[in-house]
Ligand SMILES: Cc1cc2nc3c(=O)[nH]c(=O)nc-3n(C[C@H](O)[C@H](O)[C@H](O)COP(=O)(O)OP(=O)(O)OC[C@H]3O[C@@H](n4cnc5c(N)ncnc54)[C@H](O)[C@@H]3O)c2cc1C
């Protein structure tokens with residue numbers, strides 16, 4: 437598996453670290469315990485196309501949003517994640 | 528059929544051409560008291576304990592492929608009970624005691640080999656942690672020995688003792704740990720369960736659940752038709768999220784790939800199972816002579832049943848750091864299996880929020896050693912509707928209650944443990 441970083445180009449997997457499913461959103465502080473439990477622990481664990489967070493620690497050190505098929509390891513899209521990385525390209 | 532010295536002699540005299548099939552390849556009936564989804568070690572062990580221990584014999588095990596085609600046939604076969612946290616300590620020792628009598632119980636040779644498991648330590652802090660774990664084990668009646676450097680050198684003189692960065696200082700040894708022949712475990716449970724009337728149904732994929740007006744599960748839809756059930760138990764390892772989703776459940780589980788490696792056969796070298804405490808590398812030698820080894824999971828969600836190269840490189844580097852001579856041995860085979868990684872690294876054995884549906888899940892990369900124990904406690908839950916005392920902490924709601932069992936102390940993230 438190789439990931440095409442929007443800042444660095446195509447790099448080997450060993451340069452990246454995986455965070456996990458990009459879908460869960462941190463709940464508001466007032467949302468209550470159940471919402472926090474869901475956010476921290478429950479996962480869709482999709483068999484198919486999944487949007488996930490990867491960190492390019494061995495390169496530009498930006499967070500990326502990668503769309504990858506968990507059945508085939510095929511990557512269909514890579515974009516800067518919201519935040520510092522995204523700011524660099526004005527996304 | 529019963530295996531004995533006489534059946535062996537009889538088969539030998541007829542040139543080993545008349546061995547009988549060891550279990551019935553059954554076709555589905557319309558209804559069972561209990562339907563188990565998943566014909567791996569855990570599903571088959573559960574069925575056997577239901578029949579032998581709890582007298583529930585109208586049971587079917589449904590397997591989408593062939594029995595043992597999942598992780599039961601893909602693991603590196605290590606068995607041990609060297610756990611340190613309450614919940615784990617008692618459960619894995621229960622399982623270890625069942626391994627020790629499995630062959631007599633099942634009348635089947637599972638090649639259980641108690642050759643010892645040694646975890647090496649490389650720093651003072653790690654020695655202290657292992658001493659503590661060993662003490663915990665001994666307080667709980669489990670064997671553990673803390674070895675110093677001289678003792679490790681005597682036992683395994685071929686290790687790299689000159690590694691400046693990760694010097695071997697000693698190890699924690701559990702002599703009762705070891706390995707078992709994984710396929711034979713599956714066949715043994717199938718053999719013994721089938722003898723007691725359990726239907727083992729292969730090529731039967733569960734595709735949905737049937738529910739009554741109150742939402743209670745009343746059976747399963749399968750590729751071989753609808754099958755009614757008083758209760759349904761899931762033991763589908765890496766497919767848990769997918770099967771649970773058919774009943775509308777979301778679980779604290781991710782599917783990850785773990786790779787395993789086997790070298791060409793060499794003469795007897797390794798006396799035991801050994802783990803490298805400074806990296807993630809574990810190795811044993813199979814009875815055929817191949818070195819069987821592995822390391823970390825690949826670290827990202829996967830259902831692909833194949834791994835990637837960075838972890839392969841990492842595992843081989845770990846092996847070379849510890850046993851430099853294995854660099855001269857060729858790698859013969861490599862494969863990956865899909866595991867159910869729970870968010871704290873510990874299994875879930877519980878009723879599910881859907882009535883009539885029971886969970887046996889989240890075994891991560893350590894569930895082979897759990898096979899007999901898992902079968903017993905899951906059968907207990909299915910038969911009595913309450914947790915076995917050694918599985919009482921493996922409840923699903925522990926994440927909500929803040930009662931996680933995080934043996935590695937790494938936090939709520941499968942790719943960390
Ligand atoms: C490479 C590797 C090395 C490992 N090494 C060790 C080790 O050394 N020691 C250890 O203790 N553990 C080890 N493990 C972990 C261990 O193998 C698993 O935790 C354990 O085998 C899981 O239980 P099981 O045997 O019942 O699962 P499986 O054998 O995977 O059984 C689940 C079954 O469910 C079936 N199934 C799935 N979906 C459906 C459906 N919809 N309908 C019908 N059937 C279905 C599957 O086909 C499968 O046969 C390792 C795992 C891997 C991958």
Ligand SMILES: [Zn+2]
Pocket residue numbers: 441442443444445492495496497498
């Ligand atoms: Zn980059």
